[in-house]
Amino acid sequence: xxxxxxxxxxxxxxxxxxxxxxxxxxxxxxxxxxxxxxxxxxxxxxxxxxxxxxxxxxxxxxxxxxxxxxxxxxxxxxxxxxxxxxxxxxxxxxxxxxxxxxxxxxxxxxxxxxxxxxxxxxxxxxxxxxxxxxxxxxxxxxxxxxxxxxxxxxxxxxxxxxxxxxxxxxxxxxxxxxxxxxxxxxxxxxxxxxxxxxxxxxxxxxxxxxxxxxxxxxxxxxxxxxxxxxxxxxxxxxxxxxx
Numbered sequence: 001x002x003x004x005x006x007x008x009x010x011x012x013x014x015x016x017x018x019x020x021x022x023x024x025x026x027x028x029x030x031x032x033x034x035x036x037x038x039x040x041x042x043x044x045x046x047x048x049x050x051x052x053x054x055x056x057x058x059x060x061x062x063x064x065x066x067x068x069x070x071x072x073x074x075x076x077x078x079x080x081x082x083x084x085x086x087x088x089x090x091x092x093x094x095x096x097x098x099x100x101x102x103x104x105x106x107x108x109x110x111x112x113x114x115x116x117x118x119x120x121x122x123x124x125x126x127x128x129x130x131x132x133x134x135x136x137x138x139x140x141x142x143x144x145x146x147x148x149x150x151x152x153x154x155x156x157x158x159x160x161x162x163x164x165x166x167x168x169x170x171x172x173x174x175x176x177x178x179x180x181x182x183x184x185x186x187x188x189x190x191x192x193x194x195x196x197x198x199x200x201x202x203x204x205x206x207x208x209x210x211x212x213x214x215x216x217x218x219x220x221x222x223x224x225x226x227x228x229x230x231x232x233x234x235x236x237x238x239x240x241x242x243x
Contacts, residue, residue, distance in 0.1 A: 074098070
């Protein structure tokens with residue numbers, strides 16, 4: 001979006017910092033896979049330099065870059081979880097200190113203090129629309145919207161999410177960009193295979209629909225089952241993958 005402008009100011013290489021908390025986990029989930037796919041597709045671009053930041057030294061780091069292009073991981077913890085101190089103070093401070101040109105926060109949140117240009121990915125507005133009690137309060141309803149307004153650019157993943165975001169924060173329109181998810185090349189080469197013994201023992205047979213969203217209410221398993229029931233196709237199965 002503004003990589004050309006920053007490169008012209010800072011030189012031939014754009015240094016991108018990444019809030020990598022979704023990559024320092026025991027098991028990658030949606031946001032971590034999103035980062036792996038996006039950064040992995042850019043890994044061979046020598047005009048880009050990467051710096052990852054996390055707060056969990058006790059967990060493994062799933063690098064989205066190939067081994068020959070590994071980027072440094074800066075791991076630093078701090079107290080003040082209740083006030084999101086790492087996100088709103090330590091992360092931007094370290095990004096500024098290390099000469100980051102742009103910091104990408106890909107998990108629906110962004111620091112309120114932004115000493116370097118910041119890009120945020122807002123995947124959806126479920127946290128607000130469903131009024132999840134665990135997230136409600138000053139952080140969700142005041143601090144994050146102020147951070148969104150200050151960000152240099154905002155990415156979202158679909159036109160539906162764009163509409164949801166603008167319905168709630170119409171002032172974000174000039175900086176909001178829709179970049180849909182891509183398909184990993186590995187999926188394009190996959191050939192159909194016979195069911196293994198585990199699937200057969202569980203009673204899975206073709207044809208079937210596969211649900212991969214998990215069991216959390218906001219993943220809308222109940223909605224998926226309603227759609228399946230409405231199809232009213234006795235030959236079709238719904239297979240729920242628990243994650």
